[in-house]
Structure formats: structure tokens, C-alpha cells
Amino acid sequence: MPNPTAAILIIGDEILSGRTRDANMYLLAGELTRIGIDLKEVRVISDDRNAIVTTVRALSDAYDHVFTSGGIGPTHDDITADCVAEAFGRSIGVRDDARALLGAHYEARGVEFNEARMRMARIPEGATLIENPVSIAPGFSLENTHVMAGVPNVFAAMVASILPTLTGGKPLLSQTYRINRPESTVAEPLGILAQKYPALSMGSYPFANNGAFGTNIVIRGQDGAKVDAAILELAALFPAHENG
Amino acid sequence: MPNPTAAILIIGDEILSGRTRDANMYLLAGELTRIGIDLKEVRVISDDRNAIVTTVRALSDAYDHVFTSGGIGPTHDDITADCVAEAFGRSIGVRDDARALLGAHYEARGVEFNEARMRMARIPEGATLIENPVSIAPGFSLENTHVMAGVPNVFAAMVASILPTLTGGKPLLSQTYRINRPESTVAEPLGILAQKYPALSMGSYPFANNGAFGTNIVIRGQDGAKVDAAILELAALFPAHENG
Incomplete structure (x- = not known):
């Protein structure tokens, strides 16, 4: 059975203007790979109603999971x-359990539970809350879309809350072999090796x-024995003792 | 006249697998803002022929410029x-000027100009080369799409080559005001201020x-006098002497 697929949707003018460097894509991409959910696409869009509605629909139709960050x-x-x-054609309003979580949090800190704070208890009909141990205001999952905060430590905490509830697939295994030759020397033998192992992906990353120029070769696949065999063939082509 | 619009398309399995943290989006987003080209969308996709062709078509139809990174x-x-x-329905083949650039580079270094290296001289019919002072192999512009390398220092050098050739618009001006209060205290007055200045964008970034919780308010717009006026109103609502 193929792995579940996913997209990440990052929402925020501050990323598109170059003010803020996104950290959430890198964090979640690594976590998804670890549990065997294949990240197929990431989009970054602005805080624009039409863009968000259209993109959520497109991605939730195309992939098994959509993870949003921001807004x-x-x-x-x-x-x-x-x-x-x-x-998703749902209504939205302040929900009792979300209001209770936030109310208790603000009461304990002696802070007024004002109208702006109440906005954070607005949850679409039929959604499931995502726990936020950092700043309490919850995220939520609606159908296959998981809605999380943009602030990186809150996003990370919500990812830690939601991922154990999802069913992953076979994790992608990877091995790296370092060759002290330029990428353009490695390219031809690597292409031949890649044709021999169509189930593996072979990436080359020059440095x-x-x-001095060198190339890290990363071989990825779900079948660990195949990854091992391909790495051994690569090592025979570029032996370590000739390799600096 | 509205500013030109743009999208960035990042191509690479290594970003989606979480192996590599993208650096190119952040760099180019800041440069585009500086010259008055509005970045509307970023997509990250895998090294997949169908995904690349489809996405290049969609983005080049939707925006004035598309900048690609990788592959x-x-x-x-x-x-x-x-x-x-x-x-774009064009043919592609090794082009004489690109081959000459690469040939001279390899000859000077005493390196064989092999078949893999020759691949980097393949340029679509009708494209304009983008200079690469770092590692010579050129990028290219075809219609409104600018194709650049993924390696960050090469990408940055190509961005520096191409941007001066593009016509920008009015740069987005921005000012930041720091308030030592939590975002949920600032939210209501900020919302009222935002309604008063519909041509400005006001973002709030909690820290x-x-x-102690605080909020940076960033007010952005093309009209510097309006940005100044809005910042002064905000400062009157949250005076600096009450502010830490």
C-alpha cells in the first residue's frame, strides 16, 4: 500500500514579504518523513480570504492530509x-470547550478574557481540537485538514500533539555516501545506477x-536491503581510499 | 499602476523530505520586496516531470514573473x-554560447568536458541566459519564467544577475512599533486602526x-506618509513610556 500523502500550507504576508524566515516547513517535513507520510507539496500564500479558501480546497482534494500554519x-x-x-461549507462560532480552556488559562493569570481573545475559541462545526500546551489557544482538525499556529514553538507543540494520532506508512530510509569529486564527475555513473534501481531515489548534493568540490549522494527508499545494495555498488565505483 | 506580481517555485525532493532547509525563498522574498515586485505565492514540489510542467504553466499564467530554484x-x-x-512548447538542446562558457571554464581547470557537464549547456529555444559568476553553468529566462540553480550561493548570484533587468514597482515601505503587551491586548485597537487605513497592511507578531509577552506591529504600504501617520496613532494608543 502506498504511503499517505500530504501538503503543507503556510499562510502569512510576513513570509512572502521576506520579513520572517519560515521555520515550520523544515520541522514538519522531517517529522512526516520519519513517520512515513509523503510530503508532496508546500505552498505559501498571503492572508487573503479567497486565496486561503481556494488553496485549502485544492490541497485537501489532492492529498490525504493538509497541514496549515499561521493565521x-x-x-x-x-x-x-x-x-x-x-x-468545507461549515459554520463557525465560539465553542464551549475551547472557551473553557482559554477562560481557565486567563483567569489563572488574572488577564481579562476580552473579545479579541474570544476569537481564538472560534472553531468550525465538526472539528476536533489540537492541543496547544504552550499558549493554550487550540488548533483544530476538520476533515483531512489540520490547522495550526504560525509561531514556531506553538506550531512544533501542535505537531507533537497531532502526529501520533495519524496513521503513517513505511518510513523512507536513507543513506548518504560522500564522494570527494565534483558532481559533474559523479553524474554519469550515478545515472546508470539510478536506472538499475527504479524503486529508489538518488539525489546528489554538491558541496x-x-x-575542493565534493558531492554527497543520498539514496532513499522504503526497502532497506535495496538501499544497502545500491550504496555498496556506489562505494565500489568510488572507493573510500581514492576518496580523500 | 499596481506592482508586478511574482511566484517562486522551489523544485527538490531534498526540501520535501526535510533533509535540506530551503534558504532561497527567504533571500528572494526580501529582494523582491525591496524592488517593488509583490511576491504572491511560493510552491515547493518534487523532481517530478508532470508536477514541474503543470506548476510552471499555472504560475506563469497567474503572475507576471516566476522564479524557479533547483534541478x-x-x-x-x-x-x-x-x-x-x-x-512553453519549446524545443531544447545544447546551445553554442552556453557550451562555449562551460568549455572555457573546464579547459582552464584541466577538467574533461564530459556528457554530464554538457547537460548544463542545454537551453530551451528562445531563452536568454542568466549569468552565473560562481560556477559558470548558466540559468535562463524563458518568457516570464526565470530558471535558477538550487545551491544557495549560486542562486543568490543568479538573483543578483537577473533582478536589475526587471522593472519593479513602488517598493513596500514598512515600520515596526514594539509594544510590551500581549498580542491579545493589542488586537482590538489594532483592528480599529486597520479599518481606518485600508490601503495599509498591519501585521502583529507576538514574542x-x-x-514577558510582547507584540511587534509591522505597518506596510506604498505611501510613506500614511505609514507614518498610522504608526503615530498606534504610538499614541500605546505610549512608549508605558511600554517597558
Whole structure:
């Protein structure tokens, strides 16, 4: 059975303007690989209602899971929850369990539970909450779409809450072999090896180190024995003792 | 006249698997903002022929410029140039000027100009070369799509080559005001201010510093006088002397 597929949707003008460097894609990409969910696509879009609704629909139709990041805070430009509700044709309103979580949190800290804070208890009809141990305001899953905060430590905490509830597939195994030759020397033998192992993916990543060029070859696949065999063939082509 | 629009397309399994953290989106996003080209969308997709062709077509139809990163090296999985040619219905082959650039480079270094290296001289019919002062193998522009390398220092050098040739718009101006209050306290007054200045975008970015919560408000727009006026109103609502 093939692995489940996924997309990540990052929502935020601050990423597109270059003000903020996104950290969430890299974190979640690694976690998904680890549990055997194949990340197929990432999109970054602005805090625009039409863009969010259209993109949530497109990605949730195309992939088994969609993970969103950003736009669920208390301010006027936090419109992700409303847009996800609209994408799935659901109503949205303040939900009792989310309000209770936030109310207890603010009461314990002696902070007023004002209208802006109440926005964070707005949850689409039929959604399941995603726990937020960092700042309490929850994310939610609606159908196959998991809606999480953009602030990196909150996003990471929500990812840790949601991933154990998902069914992964066979994790992608990978091995890296370092060759102290330029990529353009390695390319031809690597191409022949790749044709011999169609079930594996072979990537080459050039590097420069004190003016000398080298290439890391990463061989990935679900069948560990095949990955081992391909790495051994590669090592025979470029023996380590000729390899600096 | 509205600013030109753009999308970035990052091509590479190594980003989607979480092996490599992308650096190119952040770099180019900041440069585009600086010259007044509005980045509307970023996509990350795998080294898959159908995905590349389809996405190049969709983005080049939707935006004034498309910038791609990755997949133009010498190896078997470097298929971006062929896919961009296919997306625009052009032929592709080794081009004399690109071959001459690479040939001179390898001859000077006493390196064989083999078949894999020759792949990097394959350029679609009708494209314009993008100079690569780092490792010589050129990128290219075809119609509104600018095809560049994925290796970050090569990508940065190609961005520096291509951007001065593009016509920008009015740069987006921005000012930041720091408030030592949590985002959920700032949210309501900020929402009212945002309604008063519909031509400006106001983003709020919460932070935590030694356990105290604060919020940076970023106000952006093309009209510097309006940005100034909005920042002054915000500062009157949250005076600096009450502010830490």
C-alpha cells in the first residue's frame, strides 16, 4: 500500500514579504518523513480570504492530509479558521470547550478574557481540537485538514500533539555516501545506477570545502536491503581510499 | 499602476523530505520586496516531470514573473530545463554560447568536458541566459519564467544577475512599533486602526522575552506618509513610556 500523502500550507504576508524566515516547513517535513507520510507539496500564500479558501480546497482534494500554519491568533488578520470553515461549507462560532480552556488559562493569570481573545475559541462545526500546551489557544482538525499556529514553538507543540494520532506508512530510509569529486564527475555513473534501481531515489548534493568540490549522494527508499545494495555498488565505483 | 506580481517555485525532493532547509525563498522574498515586485505565492514540489510542467504553466499564467530554484545541474534528476521547455512548447538542446562558457571554464581547470557537464549547456529555444559568476553553468529566462540553480550561493548570484533587468514597482515601505503587551491586548485597537487605513497592511507578531509577552506591529504600504501617520496613532494608543 502506498504511503499517505500530504501538503503543507503556510499562510502569512510576513513570509512572502521576506520579513520572517519560515521555520515550520523544515520541522514538519522531517517529522512526516520519519513517520512515513509523503510530503508532496508546500505552498505559501498571503492572508487573503479567497486565496486561503481556494488553496485549502485544492490541497485537501489532492492529498490525504493538509497541514496549515499561521493565521489563528486574536487579530483582525487572523482569518484562517473562518476560511477553512468556508472551504468545507461549515459554520463557525465560539465553542464551549475551547472557551473553557482559554477562560481557565486567563483567569489563572488574572488577564481579562476580552473579545479579541474570544476569537481564538472560534472553531468550525465538526472539528476536533489540537492541543496547544504552550499558549493554550487550540488548533483544530476538520476533515483531512489540520490547522495550526504560525509561531514556531506553538506550531512544533501542535505537531507533537497531532502526529501520533495519524496513521503513517513505511518510513523512507536513507543513506548518504560522500564522494570527494565534483558532481559533474559523479553524474554519469550515478545515472546508470539510478536506472538499475527504479524503486529508489538518488539525489546528489554538491558541496565546496576549502576550494575542493565534493558531492554527497543520498539514496532513499522504503526497502532497506535495496538501499544497502545500491550504496555498496556506489562505494565500489568510488572507493573510500581514492576518496580523500 | 499596481506592482508586478511574482511566484517562486522551489523544485527538490531534498526540501520535501526535510533533509535540506530551503534558504532561497527567504533571500528572494526580501529582494523582491525591496524592488517593488509583490511576491504572491511560493510552491515547493518534487523532481517530478508532470508536477514541474503543470506548476510552471499555472504560475506563469497567474503572475507576471516566476522564479524557479533547483534541478539544473548535471545529474539524471536535473530535469527542470527540459520541463520548462515543455511547459512553453519549446524545443531544447545544447546551445553554442552556453557550451562555449562551460568549455572555457573546464579547459582552464584541466577538467574533461564530459556528457554530464554538457547537460548544463542545454537551453530551451528562445531563452536568454542568466549569468552565473560562481560556477559558470548558466540559468535562463524563458518568457516570464526565470530558471535558477538550487545551491544557495549560486542562486543568490543568479538573483543578483537577473533582478536589475526587471522593472519593479513602488517598493513596500514598512515600520515596526514594539509594544510590551500581549498580542491579545493589542488586537482590538489594532483592528480599529486597520479599518481606518485600508490601503495599509498591519501585521502583529507576538514574542516572549524572559517570560514577558510582547507584540511587534509591522505597518506596510506604498505611501510613506500614511505609514507614518498610522504608526503615530498606534504610538499614541500605546505610549512608549508605558511600554517597558
